[in-house]
Structure formats: structure tokens, C-alpha cells
Amino acid sequence: MSEPGNIGGFRPRRYRTDGGGPDFGRMIEALRRIQDGITAADAPEGVVTEVADMLEKVAAAVEPYEVDEEGMIAGRRVDLPGRGQALIPPLEYDEWDEDHVVARCSMGRFYLGANGAAHGGVIPLVFDEVLGRLANTGRPVSRTAYLHVNFRAITPIDAPLRVTGTVVRIEGRKRFLTAALHHGDTLCADGDALFVALNPGQP
Numbered sequence: 647m648s649e650p651g652n653i654g655g656f657r658p659r660r661y662r663t664d665g666g667g668p669d670f671g672r673m674i675e676a677l678r679r680i681q682d683g684i685t686a687a688d689a690p691e692g693v694v695t696e697v698a699d700m701l702e703k704v705a706a707a708v709e710p711y712e713v714d715e716e717g718m719i720a721g722r723r724v725d726l727p728g729r730g731q732a733l734i735p736p737l738e739y740d741e742w743d744e745d746h747v748v749a750r751c752s753m754g755r756f757y758l759g760a761n762g763a764a765h766g767g768v769i770p771l772v773f774d775e776v777l778g779r780l781a782n783t784g785r786p787v788s789r790t791a792y793l794h795v796n797f798r799a800i801t802p803i804d805a806p807l808r809v810t811g812t813v814v815r816i817e818g819r820k821r822f823l824t825a826a827l828h829h830g831d832t833l834c835a836d837g838d839a840l841f842v843a844l845n846p847g848q849p
């Protein structure tokens with residue numbers, strides 16, 4: 647498997663891996679547990695008050711260390727599930743090259759829409775994440791121009807999911823990709839996307 651950190655375009659110094667510093671991965675894993683736990687809980691008043699107090703302390707502990715985008719860790723730790731960005735489901739990559747990707751994830755209660763199904767907005771998020779990284783692997787940086795998603799069956803939460811992405815063709819600056827999300831043999835969603843390589847100076 648190619649290292650998913652080797653993405654063309656984005657400046658290499660923006661990627662980070664565990665350099666023996668603070669255990670950022672443990673902190674994000676705890677944050678993910680909090681997201682799932684709070685979303686799932688119907689706790690008594692005393693517990694809600696206690697948790698609110700603790701979370702306010704947590705916020706106060708990290709706020710003095712805010713940095714600008716260039717210095718951020720979250721979203722740059724390509725060695726961590728979901729790049730260490732707690733918005734993104736904890737994707738783990740099994741196969742990765744310039745033409746295709748295969749990833750796994752399970753979405754916890756934080757990603758629930760209703761009736762055991764993942765929120766419909768999470769699926770485009772997953773596709774944009776996986777296809778965006780694939781589109782930019784070994785190529786200059788591009789951005790999503792469109793992303794069309796078909797919801798074929800509900801996507802269960804707390805279940806093993808498989809995400810695949812494929813580069814279909816490249817025409818100049820335009821990169822056409824497809825994605826699919828499976829639970830077992832069930833196709834939950836698929837989609838197709840256009841990524842356009844940025845011109846110099848484009849943000």
C-alpha cells in the first residue's frame with residue numbers, strides 16, 4: 647500500500663505523523679468516544695451538570711494553545727484514522743495507489759441520522775474525504791467541483807463498512823472519480839465526482 651501521506655500538491659510540511667511528541671491520537675480517540683457517548687446518553691441531571699463542568703474545563707485547557715491553520719495537527723495526522731479530524735469518521739486504509747483506494751470504517755452513534763441509519767450528510771463527507779485524497783495522490787492539488795451521491799440502502803451505524811474509490815479518467819485539469827460504500831454485500835451508496843486541479847494562486 648502506498649503511504650496516503652504522499653499526496654501531490656499539498657505541501658509535504660503540512661503532513662504530520664507521530665514524531666514521538668504528545669499522544670495526539672489518544673486525545674482524538676477520547677474525543678470520538680465523547681462524541682458517541684454524549685450523543686447516545688440520556689443521563690440524569692447530576693451527570694449532565696458534571697459532564698458539562700468537565701467539558702468546560704477541557705475547552706479551557708486547550709484554548710490557550712490555539713494555532714493558525716498552518717500549525718494545526720487535526721486533519722494533518724495522515725497516520726491516524728480520519729486524519730485525526732474528529733468530524734471525519736475514523737477511516738482506515740487497506741489499499742492505496744494513484745488509481746484506487748479501499749478503506750474501512752465504522753460510524754458510531756455520533757453519525758446517527760434515524761432508525762439505525764447513518765445521517766445522509768455523512769456519506770458525501772466520507773466520499774469527499776476518500777476521493778479528495780485519491781484525486782490528489784501523486785498529482786497536483788485539486789478541489790471538488792461536484793460530488794453526486796446515490797443512497798441505495800441505509801448505511802447502518804456501529805457496523806463494518808467498506809469504502810472504495812476509483813479514478814475513472816483524467817482530462818487535463820479534470821479528474822473524474824467514482825466511489826462506493828458497502829456493508830457486507832449490500833451497496834449502501836455510490837457516487838461520482840469531478841475534481842479540478844487548481845491553477846497557481848487558487849486557494
Ligand SMILES: CCCCCCCCCCCC(=O)SCCNC(=O)CCNC(=O)[C@H](O)C(C)(C)COP(=O)(O)OP(=O)(O)OC[C@H]1O[C@@H](n2cnc3c(N)ncnc32)[C@H](O)[C@@H]1OP(=O)(O)O
Pocket residue numbers: 656660661721722723724774775776778779788789790791792819820840842843844845848
Ligand atoms: C494533510 C492534508 C490532507 C488533505 C486531504 C484532503 C482530502 C479531502 C479533500 C476534500 C476536497 C474538498 O472538499 S475541496 C472543498 C470543496 N470544493 C470547493 O470548495 C471548490 C470550490 N470551487 C472552486 O474552487 C472552483 O469552482 C474550481 C477550482 C473547482 C474550478 O474553478 P476554475 O479553476 O475556475 O475552473 P473552471 O474553468 O471553472 O473549470 C475547469 C473545467 O472544469 C469544469 N467544471 C468546473 N466545475 C464544474 C462542475 N461543477 N460541473 C461540471 N464541470 C465543471 C469546467 O467546465 C471546465 O471544463 P473545460 O471547459 O475545461 O472542459
